Amino acid sequence: xxxxxxxxxxxxxxxxxxxxxxxxxxxxxxxxxxxxxxxxxxxxxxxxxxxxxxxxxxxxxxxxxxxxxxxxxxxxxxxxxxxxxxxxxxxxxxxxxxxxxxxxxxxxxxxxxxxxxxxxxxxxxxxxxxxxxxxxxxxxxxxxxxxxxxxxxxxxxxxxxxxxxxxxxxxxxxxxxxxxxxxxxxxxxxxxxxxxxxxxxxxxxxxxxxxxxxxxxxxxxxxxxxxxxxxxxxxxxxxxxxxxxxxxxxxxxxxxxxxxxxxxxxxxxxxxxxxxxxxxxxxxxxxxxxxxxxxxxxxxxxxxxxxxxxxxxxxxxxxxxxxxxxxxxxxxxxxxxxxxxxxxxxxxxxxxxxxxxxxxxxxxxxxxxxxxxxxxxxxxxxxxxxxxxxxxxxxxxxxxxxxxxxxxxxxxxxxxxxxxxxxxxxxxxxxxxxxxxxxxxxxxxxxxxxxxxxxxxxxxxxxxxxxxxxxxxxxxxxxxxxxxxxxxxxxxxxxxx
Amino acid sequence: xxxxxxxxxxxxxxxxxxxxxxxxxxxxxxxxxxxxxxxxxxxxxxxxxxxxxxxxxxxxxxxxxxxxxxxxxxxxxxxxxxxxxxxxxxxxxxxxxxxxxxxxxxxxxxxxxxxxxxxxxxxxxxxxxxxxxxxxxxxxxxxxxxxxxxxxxxxxxxxxx
Numbered sequence: 001x002x003x004x005x006x007x008x009x010x011x012x013x014x015x016x017x018x019x020x021x022x023x024x025x026x027x028x029x030x031x032x033x034x035x036x037x038x039x040x041x042x043x044x045x046x047x048x049x050x051x052x053x054x055x056x057x058x059x060x061x062x063x064x065x066x067x068x069x070x071x072x073x074x075x076x077x078x079x080x081x082x083x084x085x086x087x088x089x090x091x092x093x094x095x096x097x098x099x100x101x102x103x104x105x106x107x108x109x110x111x112x113x114x115x116x117x118x119x120x121x122x123x124x125x126x127x128x129x130x131x132x133x134x135x136x137x138x139x140x141x142x143x144x145x146x147x148x149x150x151x152x153x154x155x156x157x158x159x160x161x162x163x164x165x166x167x168x169x170x171x172x173x174x175x176x177x178x179x180x181x182x183x184x185x186x187x188x189x190x191x192x193x194x195x196x197x198x199x200x201x202x203x204x205x206x207x208x209x210x211x212x213x214x215x216x217x218x219x220x221x222x223x224x225x226x227x228x229x230x231x232x233x234x235x236x237x238x239x240x241x242x243x244x245x246x247x248x249x250x251x252x253x254x255x256x257x258x259x260x261x262x263x264x265x266x267x268x269x270x271x272x273x274x275x276x277x278x279x280x281x282x283x284x285x286x287x288x289x290x291x292x293x294x295x296x297x298x299x300x301x302x303x304x305x306x307x308x309x310x311x312x313x314x315x316x317x318x319x320x321x322x323x324x325x326x327x328x329x330x331x332x333x334x335x336x337x338x339x340x341x342x343x344x345x346x347x348x349x350x351x352x353x354x355x356x357x358x359x360x361x362x363x364x365x366x367x368x369x370x371x372x373x374x375x376x377x378x379x380x381x382x383x384x385x386x387x388x389x390x391x392x393x394x395x396x397x398x399x400x401x402x403x404x405x406x407x408x409x410x411x412x413x414x415x416x417x418x419x420x421x422x423x424x425x426x427x428x429x430x431x432x433x434x435x436x437x438x439x440x441x442x443x444x445x446x447x448x449x450x451x452x453x454x455x456x457x458x459x460x461x462x463x464x465x466x467x468x469x470x471x472x473x474x475x476x477x478x479x480x481x482x483x484x485x486x487x488x489x490x491x492x493x494x495x496x497x
Numbered sequence: 498x499x500x501x502x503x504x505x506x507x508x509x510x511x512x513x514x515x516x517x518x519x520x521x522x523x524x525x526x527x528x529x530x531x532x533x534x535x536x537x538x539x540x541x542x543x544x545x546x547x548x549x550x551x552x553x554x555x556x557x558x559x560x561x562x563x564x565x566x567x568x569x570x571x572x573x574x575x576x577x578x579x580x581x582x583x584x585x586x587x588x589x590x591x592x593x594x595x596x597x598x599x600x601x602x603x604x605x606x607x608x609x610x611x612x613x614x615x616x617x618x619x620x621x622x623x624x625x626x627x628x629x630x631x632x633x634x635x636x637x638x639x640x641x642x643x644x645x646x647x648x649x650x651x652x653x654x655x656x657x658x
Contacts (some may be wrong), residue, residue, distance in 0.1 A: 053645060092584075166547045170510065173540035177517060177533055184529040191524055191533065192517075215589070222585035222616070223578050391617035392627070395609040398589055399631055402596050402604075403639070403647070410648050415593045426582060431506040447531040456531075 002354065006128075013366065018061045021054075022363060025065020026370045032066075033073025033085045034385040040070035040086065041329050041436075042217035045209040046397060048333055049404035052206075052340045057359050059337055064363035067330045068120060069371035071309045075112040076379065077386050079105055079302075080236070088309045091276035095294060095301030102297050103237045109379055110243025111299050112306040114370045115254050118247070120368030122258040123314020124266070128361045130318055138322050144347065144463040146323065148472035150444045153325040156267065158437040159483025167433045168483070172303030173485035175441025176448065178203060185446070186453055187380030198413030203421075205336050208442055210405050210422025213329070216429045218397050219422075221390040236380055246299045253300060254307040257282060265315025267327065267378055279308030300346035310368060312423045317364070321357055322343060323446060329436040334441040349420045507548040514541045588612055600650035605632055 008328070013019065032043045044066055051059045076083025079096035092112065099108040141149075158168030181192045182202030193199040247254060257279040264275045283304030284290045294301050317334075319325045324346030326332040338345045343353055350357070375382060405418045428435055455463050463469060518537045524530045573581070588608070595604035609631060613624035639645045 050639065050643070050645065053643070061599070070644075147609050166543045166546075166550070170514075170540050170543045170547065173536040173543075174510075174514075176536045177540070180533050184524075184526075186528045187526045189525050189529040191529055192520065218589070219582050219585040222588075223581040225616075226579075389617060392589075392613065392619070393509055394585065394616070395592075395612040396627070396631055398592055399601075399605060399609065399635060402589075402593055403601055403635055405595070406601075406648050407645065410646065412597055412651060419586075419590060419593060423586065426586075427506055427509075430578075431503055433506070452532055452535070 001407045005354050006221050006358050009355050012057055012355070013061060013359055013362050018058050021058050022061040022065040022367060023370055025062040025067075025358045026069040026367050026374065029069030029367075030073035030371060030374060030382060031385055033070035034076045034382050035085070035388065040066065042212070042214045042290070042397075044330055045212075046400050046404060048209055048336070049206045049407040052337055053407070055169075056337075056341045056343065057355065058160050059341070060334075060356070060359055061363050063334060063337060064360060065367045065370070067334075068310070068313055068364055068367035069374075071120075071313070071373040072113060072306075072368070072375055073382070075109065075116070075302075075306060076375070076383055079108045079112065080383055081296055081386065083386075088276055089305075091280040091305045092302055094280065094324040095296075098295070098297035098301070099238075099299065099488045104297070105236045106238035106240045106345065107243040107246070108238075108302050109236070110240030110376070111246045112243070112302050112376050113240075114247040115303040115307040116310040117368045117372035118254050119258040119261060120310035120313065120371075121365050122255070122307075122367040123262055123311035124361045124368070125314075125316050126262050127314040127321075128358065131322055131350060131357055134318075134322060138347050141347060141468070144459060144466055145468045145472065147302040147448055147455055148469050148476070149319075149323050149325050150448045150451065152472055152476050152479070153319070153327060154437060154441055154444065156479045157327070157440050158434070159479050164432060164434065165480065165483030165486075168437050169480075171434055172437035172441040175438035175443075176445045177441075178208065178438070179442045179445030180449070185449065195226060195411065197341075198411050198417075203417060204414070205442060206407065207405055207417045208421055209439060210401050212425040212428070212435050213419045214397070214401050215418065215422030216435075217395060218401065220429070221397075222394045223416065225391050226389055236383065238375060240379070243299065247303050250300055250303050253283060253287065253304055256286070257304040257308040258311035258404060261311035262315035264308070265312030265327070266318050275308050275312045276305045279304045284471070285380045288494065314361075314364060317360060321349060321360070322347070324349075326440060326443065329439050332436075332440050335443055372431050378436075440464040501551055501554050503551045503554075504548060507544065507551050511541070511544040511548055514544050517541075588616075596650065598650045598652045599645050600653055601635065603650070605635065 013022070028043060028047075029040060032040045044063065047062070047066065050060055051248060054062070066125065070086060071088055074089040075092050075096065077085045078089040078092040079100050082093050082097040082100075084090045084093060096108045096112065099105065135281070154172040155169065158170075158172040159165040179202060181199050182190065183200060184191055190200065201230055260279050260282050261275050264278050280294075280301060283300055284294050287294075287300050287304075290298065316327045320329055320331040320335060324335065324344070326335045329378045335345050338349070338356075343349060343356060401418075402415070405414050426432075428438075459466075514537060517533070518541055518573075521530050521533045521537055592604055592608040595607055606628060607630040610621070610624040613619040613627060614621060617624075619627070636647065640647050
């Protein structure tokens with residue numbers, strides 16, 4: 001491991017502007033996390049047009065700050081109001097909210113914040129070490145294997161959509177197809193341009209991301225209108241320090257659930273919404289007397305979950321950086337940032353841009369420290385965010401979306417495409433069609449098309465007999481099988497109740 | 498037995514993919530057709546399967562909350578949600594249209610204060626104060642500070658040449 005590059009990346013991040021951007025990202029992430037219903041992905045999509053114009057390391061600092069701190073901020077409404085700030089904090093409610101009702105909200109929050117920070121730092125360390133050691137293995141992958149890994153990422157993200165594996169897979173394929181609009185990269189033939197020059201270069205990701213994620217969330221904010229915690233008096237009783245002591249006392253649990261978070265993070269498609277449940281069930285099965293006390297306000301339930309939800313980001317970054325296969329929407333946006341800055345994520349990044357990888361790792365660690373620091377200092381003030389009526393946010397976010405989408409190509413087509421895709425995205429959300437696979441497909445499409453063309457020219461259809469390709473194909477089939485089985489079990493369960 | 502509304506969206510997706518597959522066949526070269534075909538065919542088959550599965554359900558059950566996605570607020574009845582969503586889209590569309598024609602320099606002032614006063618029931622003082630703050634961030638920080646372009650509207654562009 002080259003420690004000089006590590007030190008260089010650290011000092012690059014310590015430059016005041018980058019540090020300030022990291023902090024701004026952390027604040028924004030905490031804001032989004034503490035306000036249930038807004039969603040960090042929508043915020044990330046809204047920021048994307050501005051972020052890609054920044055210098056690479058500054059953009060990384062801002063994006064990582066936003067991506068990481070949401071996992072810390074979302075604990076607050078989960079503990080205080082029993083409402084998850086995001087999908088990743090559902091299991092925190094089980095023990096966090098009973099603790100708050102017993103008058104020990106501050107203890108639960110103190111424990112959660114410190115566990116989040118330690119989990120996040122463990123994730124960053126594992127990311128750095130893993131990427132260093134798997135480099136030779138990753139470099140042995142050829143285009144057929146990378147093509148199949150891309151398919152694996154989409155199939156896992158698609159099929160793991162609860163109760164709707166077919167919808168997830170269709171959404172993934174739809175994203176792949178949507179990105180083929182415009183010039184075909186090999187022959188320069190036009191595809192699906194509908195006679196408009198706007199589509200010659202294809203749809204910009206900014207427009208698709210804002211349309212699929214930001215606009216539907218904005219409309220749903222307007223539909224909801226009122227704040228999430230209306231007429232609620234915010235009272236945080238108990239001791240933050242006691243909670244932090246609890247976390248240090250349970251250091252082995254923190255370590256174990258952090259590893260659980262990293263493993264779940266590595267698997268594409270699983271991500272935030274299940275990490276907390278995996279960690280909670282691990283703590284429930286392994287902690288002494290947990291079966292009697294969990295769910296009734298046991299601090300270990302909070303600690304286990306929060307360590308895992310923050311460590312998973314380190315895990316999720318491993319396939320994104322090493323293979324160029326994003327496992328979640330936020331990782332897809334990060335991949336897009338690299339593309340826009342001419343940095344190829346995947347095996348070549350490990351060789352040519354170790355400084356970028358280490359900047360990301362440092363950003364993850366620092367963002368976790370900053371988020372915990374802010375929350376420890378300003379928990380009561382941050383909790384008031386949940387009292388802001390959503391109607392106030394709608395025009396403010398609208399302005400940023402419209403301003404941002406115009407940056408995509410400075411054409412009227414940007415706005416028309418945004419509104420069209422926005423309506424489609426809202427319908428997808430309403431009818432229970434998962435949107436992340438669509439974005440993943442859209443981001444991966446140009447890379448996969450290139451890999452497929454190279455593969456077919458070089459190996460013909462014989463590529464399917466390569467051992468690694470076969471192994472990945474088995475994984476793809478297995479992910480589809482698990483998705484279908486899980487879905488049919490849920491359908492059966494619903495039918496039976 | 499209630500009729501399942503989900504099938505309308507399933508049908509829409511199926512038609513969209515069907516059109517997609519048909520238009521792929523019109524792409525001039527095999528290379529251009531290759532990649533989209535690989536994904537359009539399974540997507541179309543899956544869409545047909547999804548339509549079949551949903552049509553057999555015969556109940557307007559809760560849309561399965563996608564595990565990776567944000568849930569829909571269940572406290573708002575679907576009909577009310579549809580009306581409110583159409584209204585929200587109307588506001589945003591109006592704002593987008595104004596921006597397209599007259600640029601953000603004008604549309605910002607024509608959209609934010611009325612929205613806050615009508616929908617959020619804000620006082621005119623609070624609404625205008627908020628708008629000024631947003632204008633400072635957009636025009637002062639992002640446009641002037643970071644040099645991000647604020648495009649002229651189509652009307653202004655043609656008027657100013």
